[in-house]
Amino acid sequence: MKSVTALAALCFAVGAALFPATSDAQQPRKLRFQTSYPAGTPTYENLQFWAERVNAMSGGRLQIEAMPAGALVPAFEVVDAIHKKVLDGGQSAAAYSVGKNSAATLFGPAPGGPFGMDSLDYIGWIYNGGGLELYQSFYKDQIKRNVISFPMTYAGNQPLGWFKTEVTGWDDLKGRKCRETGMTAEVFAPSGMTTVNIPGGEIVPSGERGVIDCAEFASPYEDKQMGFQTVWKNYYLPSMHEPATVLELIINQDVWNSLTPDLQEIIKSASWQATFQSMALANKRNAEALAELQIKDGVKVFRTPDDIMLNVLKAWDNVAKEQSDKNPFFKKVYESQRAYAEKVVPARMRINAPYGFAVQHYWPDANTGSTSN
DSSP states (O other), X not given: OHHHHHHHHHHHHHHHHHOHHHHHHTSOEEEEEEXXXXXXXXXXXXXXXXXXXXXXXXXXXXXXXXXXXXSSSOGGGHHHHXXXXXXXXXXXXXXXXXXXXXXXXXXXXXXXXXXXXXXXXXXXXXXXXXXXXXXXXXXXXXXXXOEEEEEEEEOOSOOOEEESSOOOSGGGGTTOEEEOOTTHHHHHGGGTOEEEXXXXXXXXXXXXXXXXXXXXXXXXXXXXXXXGGGTOOEEEEOOSSSSSOEEEEEEEHHHHHHSOHHXXXXXXXXXXXXXXXXXXXXXXXXXXXXXXXXXXXOOEEEEOOHHHHHHHHHHHHHHHHHHHHHOHHHHHHHHHHHHHHHHHXXXXXXXXXXXXXXXXXXXXXXXXXXXXX
């Protein structure tokens, strides 16, 4: 009996020595990610969705703790926290780094498009037009951050925003104190608007205190979730200042390198799914939110005057030229985007059925100025 027990013990010891990785492989890898956006917003929900997909596709081998803005670091410090390994990764907007390098604004969201590109065009440029290499170079070479990044989360075509009083045109923006972020502030400056750059979670409290008298953030659904309608009752959309808004997934480069190739592919695949999930959800949610804002909340919804949208494009062209003259990397990225847009945008317009044509046939009052209740 003793010999059998001894033999069993020997076999167990040999097995453990020969296959030590088996038990290690069962231990899940846990990473901490934080977003730049408040709890309860669809942006943060999308990070949670991505984390769930990573967990499911990895069979639990990679588990992501997804935290809202401010959980560990302030909203605008997510990238630096990832660089310093305070966080393993996160979700943010490249434009929040515009103070480090103006080219940040070209990696989402870019004022003015650019060149009429929407979010699908932007993602096409990233993956099929040389944008991804420039994107990685921006963080590694331009602002010296030890991170890797991928587009993730559709934030939609940004509305012009929320106002205390009605807006008649570009000149009527003069003197209004509005929350704008990144280089969008420079785009609206020629109108005489005073701009204030504050994180999403501080917009409504700032409006309540009178620190600002107008604001823009994301979309009808997301703005409603944050309570914009409790402060402002005049809502203007669409706008041309951020029509291609896609946010980003950022991971510390050393953490990324430590992951096995299959886990890296899972992370990238989940980012694609999360992005298009957010696109699909946004259409339905925004439609429902827009109706509720008017019917339940007494919000007046207006179409943005054409002269504002045209002047936004003109102002952006001037800002882009100025930045191209000062910043060679900005110019390189901007020219790459223009080359891609010149090929794709006019062709899409010729190939695709005009969206407004069917709208005009079935719902002729949908785009005729004010749609207030």
